[in-house]
Amino acid sequence: MKVFKFGGASVKDAHAVKNLASILKTYEEPLVVVVSAMGKMTNAMEKVVNAYFKNDNSSVKYLDDVRDFHWNILKDLFPEDHSIYKYTEEMLDEVRYKLLTDPSMNYNFEYDQIVSYGELLSTKIISEYLEYIHIENQWIDIRKILKTDDIYREANVDFEISAHLAKDVFLPSGNLKYLTQGFIGSNKINQTTTLGREGSDYTGALIASFVGAESFTVWKDVPGILNADPKWFSNTVKLEKLTYTDAIELAFYGASVLHPKTIQPVKQNNIPLYVKSFLNPEEEGSVIGNFNYEKLVPCFIFKVDQVLIKVHPKDLSFIAEHNLKRIFSIMAKYSLRANLMQNTAVSFRICVNNDSSRILPVVEELEKHYKITTEEDLELITIRYYDQQTIDRVLINKEVLLEQHNQMTVQMVVRKL
Numbered sequence: 001m002k003v004f005k006f007g008g009a010s011v012k013d014a015h016a017v018k019n020l021a022s023i024l025k026t027y028e029e030p031l032v033v034v035v036s037a038m039g040k041m042t043n044a045m046e047k048v049v050n051a052y053f054k055n056d057n058s059s060v061k062y063l064d065d066v067r068d069f070h071w072n073i074l075k076d077l078f079p080e081d082h083s084i085y086k087y088t089e090e091m092l093d094e095v096r097y098k099l100l101t102d103p104s105m106n107y108n109f110e111y112d113q114i115v116s117y118g119e120l121l122s123t124k125i126i127s128e129y130l131e132y133i134h135i136e137n138q139w140i141d142i143r144k145i146l147k148t149d150d151i152y153r154e155a156n157v158d159f160e161i162s163a164h165l166a167k168d169v170f171l172p173s174g175n176l177k178y179l180t181q182g183f184i185g186s187n188k189i190n191q192t193t194t195l196g197r198e199g200s201d202y203t204g205a206l207i208a209s210f211v212g213a214e215s216f217t218v219w220k221d222v223p224g225i226l227n228a229d230p231k232w233f234s235n236t237v238k239l240e241k242l243t244y245t246d247a248i249e250l251a252f253y254g255a256s257v258l259h260p261k262t263i264q265p266v267k268q269n270n271i272p273l274y275v276k277s278f279l280n281p282e283e284e285g286s287v288i289g290n291f292n293y294e295k296l297v298p299c300f301i302f303k304v305d306q307v308l309i310k311v312h313p314k315d316l317s318f319i320a321e322h323n324l325k326r327i328f329s330i331m332a333k334y335s336l337r338a339n340l341m342q343n344t345a346v347s348f349r350i351c352v353n354n355d356s357s358r359i360l361p362v363v364e365e366l367e368k369h370y371k372i373t374t375e376e377d378l379e380l381i382t383i384r385y386y387d388q389q390t391i392d393r394v395l396i397n398k399e400v401l402l403e404q405h406n407q408m409t410v411q412m413v414v415r416k417l
């Protein structure tokens, strides 16, 4: 059996849904198809929760926007008397009903209960559409399979129980397509949880590993995995093959093509992961697996809006274990993640994303023991499989503030000149 994952962009309007259906039609075999919320509906649902949590009446209006968005799609997919209109309204009613009650004190809990409707709506609509055009399919509520802990918005999956449940449900049969949600799961007492933004790739990879899939395919609006983000770079090249290790490293450094947690489950089970374009489905795309490269292509990852925090002990002590321990425990306390760090005898420098809600408390605590300076508006450039020529090319009009090399990767914190 194969597992497919379609993201929000691949189901952003009626035309896109029809395109998804036409792709599925070409696969005359059983599939598990994981689908995200339509278009930008997760952001739209976040607006509903934020207003609800602030006891702001506009939550109902934001939900109407969500309704209108789906309604426009329904009108282009179904005849007026189709039962999907009623199903959709019933699901929205569940949210409306929730909005009438007072929110609990737990924002993350409320978030998961409400935002998950993006996925429920989208998969229900798509399942009904496939049925309507005679593509045999079964809608599965993934919350009955993907069991998690109680960490709302960042839930951890219980692999053993979930694998067991998945094996019982996703049984290959004829041409049957199982249609289910990404991103969501449920805890022991069946309350909805979510796996973190953009978590559907991870859901797909987990299902693929649970059912021992022959492959996992992520359908995207790019031709495959590129060696750089076309937003920052012209002359990108598509990587035809990528090792699991490289894919993990690139995702970790911030390449946005796959959710960082996606690779491990498929790697462990040796399942090839394809990244293909839903706009040109007959094209090859990229494949992640166990390979030997014939040629190494430099890969670039840019992170903008970086901040460099420089730490100097006030007592002029060396940056050794006790100082490092203190610095890291303060960072851990506020979940501030270091994208790059470096120490000299008497200074420590950390490059982080510009998130003031984390940086400010960290700096405040550090200042008790250290002299701190920060520098904003920086970029972090990571090049895997670098050579001097590519480094020179990316450093045109840039000043390097911090640099770190290892055999495979160079990382540089730079300021634009």
Ligand code: ASP
Residues within 6 Å of the ligand: 007, 008, 036, 037, 042, 043, 118, 182, 183, 196, 197, 198, 199, 200, 201
């Ligand atoms: N719909 C969720 C999000 O946009 C999950 C996903 O698309 O992967 O974050």
Ligand code: MG
Residues within 6 Å of the ligand: 007, 008, 036, 037, 039, 042, 198
């Ligand atoms: Mg999405």
